[in-house]
Amino acid sequence: MAVLRNPLRLKYDRxxxxxxxxxxxxxxxVTIPDGLASAILAGVNPMQGLYALMVGTPIAAFTLSxxxxxxxxxxxxxxxxxDALADVSGVDVLQALAILTLMVxxxxxxxxxxxxxxxxxxxxNAVMVGFMTGIALLIILGQxxxxxxxxxxxxxxxxxxxxxxxxxxxxxxxxxxxxxxTIALIVGLGKTRLKDFNMIxxxxxxxxxxxxxxxxxVETIGDIADIPRGFPSLTLPDFSLIPLLLPSALALALIGLxxxxxxxxxVPNSDGNFPDASRDFAGxxxxxxxxxxxxGLPIGGxxxxxxxxxxxGAKTRFANIFSGILIITVVLLFGxxxxxxxxxxxxxxxxxxxxxxxxxSEIEDVRDIGIGPRAIxxxxxxxxxxxxxxxxxxxxxxxxxxxxxxxxxxxxxxGALVPQPDGYVLETDPPxxxxxxxxxxxxxxxxxxxxxxxxxxxxxxxxxxAVGAVVILNLRGADRVGSTxxxxxxxxxxxxxxxxSKLMLTGVHKRVLEQIEKTETTESIARDDIFLADERLxxxxxxxxxxxxxxxxxxxxxxAKPEEADVNVQQ
Numbered sequence: 001m002a003v004l005r006n007p008l009r010l011k012y013d014r015x016x017x018x019x020x021x022x023x024x025x026x027x028x029x030v031t032i033p034d035g036l037a038s039a040i041l042a043g044v045n046p047m048q049g050l051y052a053l054m055v056g057t058p059i060a061a062f063t064l065s066x067x068x069x070x071x072x073x074x075x076x077x078x079x080x081x082x083d084a085l086a087d088v089s090g091v092d093v094l095q096a097l098a099i100l101t102l103m104v105x106x107x108x109x110x111x112x113x114x115x116x117x118x119x120x121x122x123x124x125n126a127v128m129v130g131f132m133t134g135i136a137l138l139i140i141l142g143q144x145x146x147x148x149x150x151x152x153x154x155x156x157x158x159x160x161x162x163x164x165x166x167x168x169x170x171x172x173x174x175x176x177x178x179x180x181x182t183i184a185l186i187v188g189l190g191k192t193r194l195k196d197f198n199m200i201x202x203x204x205x206x207x208x209x210x211x212x213x214x215x216x217x218v219e220t221i222g223d224i225a226d227i228p229r230g231f232p233s234l235t236l237p238d239f240s241l242i243p244l245l246l247p248s249a250l251a252l253a254l255i256g257l258x259x260x261x262x263x264x265x266x267v268p269n270s271d272g273n274f275p276d277a278s279r280d281f282a283g284x285x286x287x288x289x290x291x292x293x294x295x296g297l298p299i300g301g302x303x304x305x306x307x308x309x310x311x312x313g314a315k316t317r318f319a320n321i322f323s324g325i326l327i328i329t330v331v332l333l334f335g336x337x338x339x340x341x342x343x344x345x346x347x348x349x350x351x352x353x354x355x356x357x358x359x360x361s362e363i364e365d366v367r368d369i370g371i372g373p374r375a376i377x378x379x380x381x382x383x384x385x386x387x388x389x390x391x392x393x394x395x396x397x398x399x400x401x402x403x404x405x406x407x408x409x410x411x412x413x414x415g416a417l418v419p420q421p422d423g424y425v426l427e428t429d430p431p432x433x434x435x436x437x438x439x440x441x442x443x444x445x446x447x448x449x450x451x452x453x454x455x456x457x458x459x460x461x462x463x464x465x466a467v468g469a470v471v472i473l474n475l476r477g478a479d480r481v482g483s484t485x486x487x488x489x490x491x492x493x494x495x496x497x498x499x500x501s502k503l504m505l506t507g508v509h510k511r512v513l514e515q516i517e518k519t520e521t522t523e524s525i526a527r528d529d530i531f532l533a534d535e536r537l538x539x540x541x542x543x544x545x546x547x548x549x550x551x552x553x554x555x556x557x558x559x560a561k562p563e564e565a566d567v568n569v570q571q
Contacts, residue, residue: 016315023314024322026196030308031057031072032327033199036221036338037350038073038297041139042081044097045225046338049073050331051232052101052296056287058324060299063283066264066275067317070305071287075353076135076255077298079142080389084248087388091238094295096245099237103249104298105288108257112282120254120261120277124403126366127396128258130377132357134384134392139354146347149175149217158385174215175344182206182348196308199349206345221346222339230332235295251390252298254397256288257281260301267306270316304353376403405452412446414459417474419545430459434466434501437556439548441472441541448478453485460492467500468555470548474541476507476533486519493524500555506531506544 031053039049053072060071081100088096111119141161145151149172152160164171182202189198210218264275280301288298309319366377376399383392416430418441430442440461446452461471471492475481493503503525508516513532516522522530529547531540 012316012318016318019313019315020319021322023309023312023319024326026312027070027305027309027320028323028326028330029197029200031070031305031323032330033203033346033349034073034305034353035297035327036341037346037353038075038078040221040343040346041075041078041142041350042097042297043085044081044093044297045228046221047225047228047232047331047335048094048097048295049078049297050327050338051294052291052299053324054232054328054331055294055296056291056299057327058321059290060283060287061317061320061324063279063286064275064317065269065277065279065283066267066301067269068267068306068310068314068319069260069263069275069280069301070309070320070323071260071284071299072302072305073297074256074259074300074302075139075350075357076132076259077252077300079135079138080248080252080255080393081298083389084245084252087248088241088244091241094235095238096241097297098235098292098295099239099241100245100249100252100292101288101296101298102237102292103242103245104252104256105285105290105292107249107253107285108288109282109285111253111257112278112280112285115278117261117277117279117281120258123254123258123397124373124376124400125362126369126373126376126403127380127400128262129359129362129366130380131384131392131396132359133363134381135389136354136357138385139357140351143347143350143354146219146343147176147179147351148172149344172217174217175219178206178210178215178218178342179344179348179351181209182342182345183352186349186352196312199352203341203345203349206348207340207342210342210345211340219343220339221341221343224343228335230335231328232294232296234293237292247394248390251393254393255389256284256298256300259303260284263301263303263306266303267310304356372403372406376400412444412448412452412456412459414456415443415445417441417443417541431461434461434463434469434471434496436466437468437552438466439470439472439545439552441474441545443474444478448475448485449482453482453488456485457488457492463495463499463501465499468552469496469499469501470504470552471496471501472504472506472541472544472548474507475505475509475512476540478512479509480511481515483519486515486521489516490521490524497524502526502529502551504529504531504544504548506540507533508540509533 032050035049035053036046039046057071064071084100085093085096138157142157144161144164148164150164150167150170152163154160154163185202185205186198189195189201194201210220260280261277264277264280268274284300291297291299366373379399380392380396383395414430415427418426418428420426430440434440444456448456489503496503505525508530510532513530516530531544534540
């Protein structure tokens with residue numbers, strides 16, 4: 001229960017109150033339109049996005065290791081939620097949403113308390129860039145219908161988007177005008193001192209224009225959904241949907257965690273230290289459990305709201321707590337105004353968010369790294385555009401693991417260490433073939449697991465017909481090895497023994513020795529030929545080197561004695 005080791009210090013310094021309140025107001029007014037837009041993106045009542053913020057955001061602010069990371073609605077999670085709910089039929093959508101969000105929270109919480117914060121390391125940057133770029137384009141294309149008022153006959157977002165652009169002559173002018181006005185206001189206000197409030201001001205202004213000019217063809221939120229009044233009530237999840245929604249819940253949990261890690265690695269706490277990823281996992285899990293109990297959307301760490309909060313002067317985690325309290329206040333007092341918000345304005349907000357999510361510099365970085373990451377990015381991007389997101393995430397994870405294994409195998413190498421008369425050690429490439437009565441000292445670089453271990457076996461000097469030789473492997477730095485590597489050691493030791501040579505190990509960690517003894521590898525490599533790592537650098541290596549030299553000399557002498565005896569007989 002490592003999450004509980006660092007209890008929150010709720011003592012508050014009032015000197016930070018003004019700064020935290022200002023930051024809370026700024027982030028709240030940015031987050032409210034995001035909450036509405038995310039719910040529409042997911043295909044549920046707009047209030048479900050606000051309910052997630054009213055409950056989940058304060059819980060996260062109390063429990064995260066990160067003091068400043070804002071946990072709220074994200075476009076990627078909203079799109080993935082919409083994909084998941086699209087597969088559900090014949091049941092109450094809100095019940096399905098409740099159990100989906102609840103499962104996401106439980107998965108994240110369990111990963112946190114089990115200290116599995118490092119799991120996100122297996123999702124490569126190339127995968128995330130391809131995935132997030134695909135999500136951003138899907139958001140933009142998916143909003144063209146609401147932005148233009150044109151209904152395409154195609155269900156696929158990509159085809160529907162292209163069809164909408166081709167039929168520009170059938171767009172509703174009033175709808176398009178409101179959407180375009182919203183984008184212009186967002187961009188224009190973003191260049192002023194009101195930049196922290198540009199989105200909510202743009203939506204309000206566009207909605208006022210819709211009402212003042214009686215643009216009857218322009219849809220409002222009230223036309224598509226009934227907005228509940230008051231604080232959210234508990235929603236009973238439909239547990240029978242767990243088998244159906246579990247794959248989507250796993251994908252959503254991973255998306256949220258990877259996005260959050262990206263935030264927490266960028267934003268240190270006030271003491272200069274970076275947050276604990278596992279505790280952040282657990283905090284997000286609790287936030288989503290709370291959101292699920294009131295039928296809210298799954299939420300996660302978001303860089304945009306975090307940046308707004310910090311730029312507005314946030315000093316402590318209470319800035320995010322105040323933000324959640326303000327959202328509750330706005331919903332309770334002004335919830336009826338939500339119905340009057342113009343839908344094209346919300347679509348415009350999402351399109352701007354999608355555009356800003358496309359990071360050209362990150363795409364170029366992946367492109368320039370090499371053909372491998374470039375291909376992974378493109379495959380993930382195409383999978384995101386074509387398949388349901390839970391499958392696209394799975395493809396990305398598989399590609400990441402394959403890339404990791406392939407890179408680990410490619411990175412493993414051997415260096416031959418040759419002591420010099422002046423006391424220095426020269427490192428050269430190891431010989432391809434072992435010579436008789438020689439001592440070869442090899443340093444292993446890189447991973448010794450799985451495919452890397454097999455690759456290492458190919459790099460070891462071939463014994464051929466060499467006799468009386470010793471190969472020393474320096475394993476310093478490896479505190480554990482895999483069974484594949486153990487088998488490599490046993491096979492190579494047997495090859496050497498067949499030709500009258502042997503294998504020695506040096507710099508061996510105590511845990512590695514335990515593995516060697518438990519697997520009975522000492523039957524192939526004598527215990528006396530295994531030298532434990534010492535606090536003194538290279539001490540164990542020189543012990544092994546001296547023992548190897550003595551053994552080779554003894555073997556050479558054993559061969560020379562019969563020859564000398566034969567000479568004496570002839571004389």
